[in-house]
Amino acid sequence: MSEAGSDLSGGCLCGAVRFKAxxxxxxxxxxHCGMCRRWSGGVFLAVECESLAIEDESALGIYRSSDYGERGxxxxxxxxxxWRMQDGSAAVVSYQALDKPTGFTFASEIFIDDKPDVYGFANPTKKMTGAEFIAAFAGEGT
Structure with missing residues (x-):
């Protein structure tokens, strides 16, 4: 099992976009926010990155989904x-895009107030509303 601070690789379904994080x-x-659900076709499962490098950015499309964020x-x-901040201050990668998504802990759920009532996870996670998440994220100085 790799630890925090280690390199992980991943990519898209066809292999045109590869990354190291x-x-x-x-x-x-x-x-559970509406944008992530529409973008990913379900719940967006994400891993926070200290750094992220895309091997060939020519195959990567970028959609600026808000005043501050963009989706690749x-x-x-x-x-x-x-998903990353437009200023590069934060980035997450899709958990499902990792080559070896093993040994991770399901730790948190955000925008829990936007979650449709037709599903729920049984895992004991930290849950935050959209307002709570934005307040916490803004408190980190980003």
Missing amino acids: VIAKHEFGAC FCKTCGSSLI
């Missing part, structure tokens, strides 16, 4: 891959 923690979280996807196969 240094993870912040060996855990992932779920985002493969232009060929459409895989949802990354």
Whole structure:
């Protein structure tokens, strides 16, 4: 099992976009916001990165989804891959895009107030509303 601070690799379905990420923690979280659900086709499961390097950015599409954030996807196969701050101050990668998504802890759920009532996770996670998450994120100085 790799530890926080180690390199992990991943990529899209067709292999056109490959990345290497240094993870912040060996855990992932779920985002239930409406944008993530539409973008990923479900719940977006994400791993926080200390750093992220895309091997060939020519195949990476970028969609600026808000005044501060942008989403990265493969232009060929459409895989949802990354969410990052436009200023580069924070990035997450899709947990499902990792080559070896093993040994992680399901730790958190954000925008829990946007979650549809038709599903729920049984795991004991830290849950935050959208307002709580934005307040906490803004408190980190980003």
